[in-house]
Amino acid sequence: MRRWCRTGATLVFGTGLGAAVSRLLSARGGEEEEEDGAGLLSRVPVVPVPTVQASELTVSPGGSGAVMKYGFPSLANIKTRESYVTSYDPRTRTASWVIEKLNLASLSGPSDRKFCDFKEDDSIHVFHRSINADYKGSGFDRGHLAAAANHKWSQKAMEDTFYLSNVAPQNPHLNQNTWNNLEKLCRSLTKRYLNVYVCTGPLYLPRQEADGKLYVRYQVIGRNHVAVPTHFFKVLILEQVDGRGVELRSYLLPNEPIDEKVPLERFLVPIETIERASGLLFIPNIMRRTSSLQAITNK
Template structure:
């Protein structure tokens, strides 16, 4: 069976960066904190070793151009179980980062007590609602998975904000994607920490006229964007200090759950180019002992260092 994605779709033309990190550069703090969020020093944000953003833009904090406020900045949300960067245009997250550990997977929260709900820290013009998903044919697919955060009722409950959700094909959500989530949890048995970054992709494909187009469906009155694909980047901290990188892409369509997950491994550069995000430079600031796992099971750190150095 052939792979569902094509390398030509992972083209540099698609960029979802939307000025990641710009808000931090302007204010030095998180923007528009939700009513349930703690101080900037709290939540998962303070515990993350890296964030998947590009270098922050250098702009003055005030001045004549900002006298009436700037119309939009990257929107970070730091909650108990994850950090996300929200995309108000797509009504979902650009990326969500969570930390998995063996201890965090144990506990007895009641999933039945959790309910999908609007994120009232997002302006009503830009938030998804449950009504948008009703009758759409898509699942409310968690980006930070609920089962990853069994250590507290609140941590699990926070994953049910619709800002942590994207429209996902039901077969994918309940089968192959679920297998990938289970695999991520299994890695906590052999690694000190497992950091998982998940997000949507909107990839171009060639149409009959020979031109490349980015086309995607929207659902509901809020026009929630339906991703063409999803990515998941795993940053594994080994007991000996080595960092291992694994990166996956799955199409947002039915996928044979019997296919080995290795079939969906892609070079991290493909996700960086397609999403507008950067992972490797941020990781290399903290370690030189990085190995990226490829589809053939091998790892190569030197080529990663060279390719990113050439862009500086």
């Protein structure tokens, strides 16, 4: 089985942004995917699963102890919460990435969002953290990276998703519509897969400006100058029920209003696009050498 993603995902990013993402797509070298006559990029969705220690199988549903199974995208400023693991960027006052584990057990339980409030992360130096006042009047939502609804298995797990270190300034229309739909899709995939590992983070992509040059520019909000991402990504690691391998999906969405008629499939991109843009390397515990991928492709 092969999974396909359309290069047309860049069409919704608008002038400049689409061109920048297109450059990222075309700069990959093409060794791990091939283009067919319809203009579609093919990916190898199934790769071997690494050896898992027995201790990983006994952690709480959705607990952070299991997300290290496939390795971390980076090793800077790692923080562990009840329901996720994060790498915090003190310069932007947001996380570089957040990883969480979803399954049917983690999506049900007694927790209730009405008992949760957004709160400062006092484990971060006061110079480098965001506060609720930074978002007030900014025009941006406090957009969850690890979603609250993913962790109903524990009130503490849900409450931990309300640390401001787990949010980023997000366009309200995006947060409440297309992004919300993507989060719902992640949860729905637990019906088809044993576990769904979700890595989410912000991106700051270049835009071509009037002089023809590319610049990385982004807004900051509040007294603490919280960075407003130009884009957000989600990388999904989908464990097959039979335990024989995993499938990969990666999404890239602009931090702007999106027509609700645009399907989520439009935002599928090769995982290498996000790796190049973010400086991260996903699933490092799985060997993704060109030779092995080509061998799987040719089967």
